[in-house]
Amino acid sequence: MENCIFCRIVEKQIPSKIVYEDENVLAFHDIDSKAPVHILIIPKEHIPSLNDVNQQNSQVIAHIFSVIVQIAENLGVKDSGYRVVTNCGSDAGQSVNHLHFHVLGGRSLTWPPG
Ligand code: 5GP
Ligand code: ZN
Numbered sequence: 001m002e003n004c005i006f007c008r009i010v011e012k013q014i015p016s017k018i019v020y021e022d023e024n025v026l027a028f029h030d031i032d033s034k035a036p037v038h039i040l041i042i043p044k045e046h047i048p049s050l051n052d053v054n055q056q057n058s059q060v061i062a063h064i065f066s067v068i069v070q071i072a073e074n075l076g077v078k079d080s081g082y083r084v085v086t087n088c089g090s091d092a093g094q095s096v097n098h099l100h101f102h103v104l105g106g107r108s109l110t111w112p113p114g
Contacts, residue, residue: 004097005096006040006042006098006100007046009026010026010042010044016031017029019074020070022067024043024044024060026041026044027039027040027042028040035104035105035106036107037076037103037104037106038102038103038104040101040103041101041103042100043060043064047060047098047099048097049088050088051088053099064101065084071103072105076106077106080105081105081109083102083104083105084102084104085101085102086099086100087102
């Protein structure tokens with residue numbers, strides 16, 4: 001997926017501020033942060049969106065959620081609270097077609113989102 005920004009971040013062809021990495025997952029600061037804590041967590045495998053999650057690849061999603069808890073603790077928002085969001089498709093405003101989970105925290109977050 002040579003034209004995918006997040007695949008290029010995984011390959012280190014585009015720099016990012018990495019907060020966690022293992023064999024299957026990468027987490028890094030969003031370039032345009034919407035909150036004091038705004039991390040993106042992605043599977044290294046190119047999965048276009050939540051619509052492409054299935055029985056064959058869903059193990060990495062469970063792993064991502066365990067990593068999210070660890071990152072929330074490391075960045076000091078585990079107890080104060082945080083939000084996990086994945087935008088899927090155009091009505092949700094998905095702008096990068098590589099599955100990613102936003103972790104937002106460090107301030108009071110409004111609900112519902114716009
Ligand atoms: P989406 O709108 O698809 O839910 O989220 C995509 C997110 O990726 C946006 O919050 C955007 O700021 C972030 N983003 C886009 N390009 C880059 C990049 O090159 N580096 C980083 N760190 N974040 C990016
Ligand atoms: Zn990709």
